[in-house]
Amino acid sequence: AIEEKSKRLTSEKEDLSRRLNSCTSQKTALTAERDSLKRTNTDTQEKLTRLQSEFTKQRAELHSNTLQLTALRRERDELQTKLTVFERYSKQSWTYFSGSFYYISTTKKSWRDSQYDCWGKGADLVIIDNKEENAFVRKFQKKLWIGLSDRLREGSWIWQDGTPLRTSFWYPGEPNNFRGTEEDCAETKYYDYENSWNDVECTNANFWMCEKKTGV
Numbered sequence: 508a509i510e511e512k513s514k515r516l517t518s519e520k521e522d523l524s525r526r527l528n529s530c531t532s533q534k535t536a537l538t539a540e541r542d543s544l545k546r547t548n549t550d551t552q553e554k555l556t557r558l559q560s561e562f563t564k565q566r567a568e569l570h571s572n573t574l575q576l577t578a579l580r581r582e583r584d585e586l587q588t589k590l591t592v593f594e595r596y597s598k599q600s601w602t603y604f605s606g607s608f609y610y611i612s613t614t615k616k617s618w619r620d621s622q623y624d625c626w627g628k629g630a631d632l633v634i635i636d637n638k639e640e641n642a643f644v645r646k647f648q649k650k651l652w653i654g655l656s657d658r659l660r661e662g663s664w665i666w667q668d669g670t671p672l673r674t675s676f677w678y679p680g681e682p683n684n685f686r687g688t689e690e691d692c693a694e695t696k697y698y699d700y701e702n703s704w705n706d707v708e709c710t711n712a713n714f715w716m717c718e719k720k721t722g723v
Contacts, residue, residue: 592721601719604643609633610717611647618692621652621715622667630719634666638701641676644716645698652715653704655693657682664693675704682706 593603601608610628612621618632625632632654635641644651654667664672664682678697681704684690694713696705707713 596719605640606720608719608721609643610719611649611651612714612716615712615714617712618652618656618709618715621713622654624715625654625717628717628719630717632667633716633718634668634670635674635676637674638676641701641703644695645701645703647716648698649695649714650698651695652713653693653695654718655704656691656709657706658691658709661691676702677704678702 596603596608599610601610603609608630610625610630612624616624622632632652633644634654635644644653655664655672656667657664659665664675666672678700679702682690682693683706685706688708690706690708692707692709692711693704694707694711695703696707697703
């Protein structure tokens with residue numbers, strides 16, 4: 508009986524050893540699988556982080572490109588509008604300079620009739636704001652009415668839009684109401700000189716220059 512009991516215990520021991528070895532092997536395999544899954548999970552998280560970063564970057568680039576595209580379309584439309592304006596005025600013999608279109612008459616009229624003609628064209632007699640514009644007007648080498656007069660009050664020269672004269676280019680000795688005449692309107696007379704303006708009677712017949720400010 509003792510021998511049988513010993514055999515049985517030995518058999519159980521061997522069975523337990525086998526089971527222990529099996530558990531150990533399973534544990535080792537599971538541990539290896541767990542470690543592999545951890546590495547895979549880490550790799551997956553890193554890939555996800557990279558993908559999220561790339562997605563954020565690409566979305567920002569897309570937004571930037573969309574803004575640039577919108578700006579380019581707006582610029583294209585503005586240029587097309589300007590081109591249309593330029594073509595229309597060029598066909599009507601207007602000349603562009605520094606934000607305005609200018610028209611020079613081919614006939615002569617009084618200052619007032621010249622003013623009316625400009626108004627009919629949606630413009631005004633030219634208002635000269637600076638020496639660059641004065642040089643532009645002079646280069647046409649014509650006696651021209653400009654939109655300047657002291658008709659409302661003698662000696663108080665104002666532009667026809669109501670703004671007072673600030674920068675002037677009177678020829679030396681002008682304005683002078685020559686020989687006591689009512690010289691209440693301004694013309695560009697001495698166009699070979701920077702100071703080219705002269706006062707003259709408004710009823711005189713002169714060529715004239717219209718100006719239409721466009722902002723383009």
